[in-house]
Amino acid sequence: MSAPKVLVVDDEDDLRELLEITLLKMGLDVDSAADLRTARACLGGGAEYGLVLTDMRLPDGLGLELVREIAASGRNTPIAVVTAFGSADNAVVALKAGAFDYVSKPVQLDQLRQLVLSALQLNGPTPVPRGDAVDSRLKGQSAAMQALRAQIARLARSMAPIAITGESGSGKELAAREIHAQGSRADRPFIAVNCGAIPEALMEAEFFGYRKGAFTGAADERDGFFQAAHGGTLMLDEVADLPLAMQVKLLRAIQERRVRKIGATAEEPVDVRIVSATHQDLARCVEQGRFRQDLFYRLNVIELALPPLRERLDDLPVLTEAILARLSGTGPRATLGPGVLDALRGYSFPGNVRELENVLERALAFANDxxxxxxxxxxKGAKVAEAPVRADPVVASPPAPAAEPLPADLPPLPDLTVLPANLPEYLERVEREIIVRALAQTQYNRTQAAQLLGISFRQLRYQMQKLNIKE
Structure with a gap:
């Protein structure tokens, strides 16, 4: 079997020679070109290239033209660009145009080798297709889900950062895992990080790691999320919750592909594909000054929007079957009685698939046989008036208490004839009651409950932990 062939396009003789020698030492066959005209001739000569590596600036044009031509031709050949140091904007433009990945000058050979290996894996043995709904983590046969799976199959071939948007519970992490599983990094780590759940004081240590003795309590050296995901995929969930100070450090790590542990003097290279997710509108967060514009452009190279469940109700039979199979475990399979699917179709599911799972799990606890x-x-609010009555009488479960509408302002204090003996405890009881009512009204969707109360998601989570409020 012949060695994979790589086309190197660069007008700098020294750099082109360095790239050729590096690739030859990797056991690859190399063709080279000093301009666009020669590169087009090589591509049109019938040779099958496993990778095209091109500089952005060439004597007779831009390497970006080559990126667009290869993407438009329908070839499956990955193309990577070499950009000048600090030219992050050029890299983003190339990735949007269809480039597989990029490498910055001065070229780090270890980073180059990793890029080449990732690209050649895409042209290796054809993986088992995961686009079918049976094998996919994203269940459903609706037009929206079929289009989503097709888009994921295309995105999996690139290393471009992806921003997944969608409402809470719509399956953003499942989509990220699907992208990772279908890509060339499937056998490497997938690390998912909830950015809203990390205390601000610990963020740098959690993301970049630390040396032994770097601070009080650092008894051993520890890797961060970037090191743990090296060679694989790092998912930044709820990325909009990152504080501005951390956004600056994250931007540098993504651009330079190097991180420095707390207490270390030297940076170390990391190779991760970044997938971010949020239920918030990042563009609006940028307008409000809560999210850096430069980081937004780095993360939002390709946007993947997930449809809410209410827009794909045709998938309810497949989803309920998969959820009930998981809930039933090794025991008898739980089933749906008459009219249940119609009742589910009449509900808006503000919490999406996650809420559907909770509804079915709660219903299974009350179900007989x-x-x-x-x-x-x-x-609440579902169209169940025409639902059939059970043939056999059963003991009905007590109805859930209806949540009272929350007041527009803080509730007035009661007319106390005796002042509370312990004011902090009294205020905690009042606060606990209000939060519990908000959670009940939103069916324990914490994001919606926080919006209802006019506080941030992080504040609500902190108060729930402090007051020991369980879902």
Whole structure:
């Protein structure tokens, strides 16, 4: 079997020679070109290239033209660009145009080798297709889901950063895992990080790691998320919750592909593909000054929007079957009674698929003999008037108390004849009651409850932990 062939396009003789020698030492066959005209002749000569590596600036044009031509031709050949140091904007433009990845000057050979290996894996043995709904983590046969899976299959071939948007519970992490599983990094680590759950004081240590003795309590050296995901994918979930100070450090790590542990004097290279996710509108966060514009452009190279469940209700049969199979475990399979699917279709599902899982899990706890009936769902606002009545009488579960509408302002204090003996405890009880009512009203969707109360998601999570409020 012949060695994979790589086309190197660069007008700098020294750099082109360095790239050729490096690739030859890797056991690859190399063709080279000093301009666009020669590169086009090589590509049109019938040779099958496993990778095209081109400089951005060439004597007769831009390497970006080559990127667009290869992308438009329908070839599966990955193309990577070499950009000048600090030219992050050029790299983003190239990735948007269809480039597989980029490497910055001066070229770091270890980074180059990793890029080449990742690109050649895409042209290796054809992986088992995961686009089919049966094998995909993203269940459903609706037009929206079929289009989503097709888009994921295309995105998996690139190393471009992806920003996944969608409402809470719509499956953003599942989509990120699917992108990782179908890409060339499938056998490497996938690290998912909830940016909103890390205390601000610990963020730098969690992301970049630290040396032994770097601070009080650092008894051993520890790797951060970037080192743990080296060679694989790092998912930044709820990235909009990152404080501005951390956004600056994250931007540098993404651009330079190097990180420095706390207490270290030297940076170390890291090779990770960044996938970010948020339910917030990042563009609006930029306008409000809560998110850096430069970081937004680095993360939002390609946007992947997930449809909410209410826009793909045709997928309910497939989703409920998969969820009930998981909930039933090794025991008898739970089933749906008459009218249950119609009742589910009449509900808006503000919490999306995650809420559907919670609804079915709660209903299964009340169901008799593993058969879920309409009244077991306890859906608020669903169209269940025409639901059939059970043939056999059963003991009905107590109805959930209806959540009272929250006041527009803080609730007035009661007319106390005796002042509370312990004011902090009294205020905690009042605060606990208000948070519990907000959670009940939103069916324990914490994001919506925080919006209802006019506080941030992080504040609500902190107060729930402080007051020991369990979901």
């Amino acid at each position: 593993g058969v879920i009936h309409v009244e077991d769902l306890a859906l």
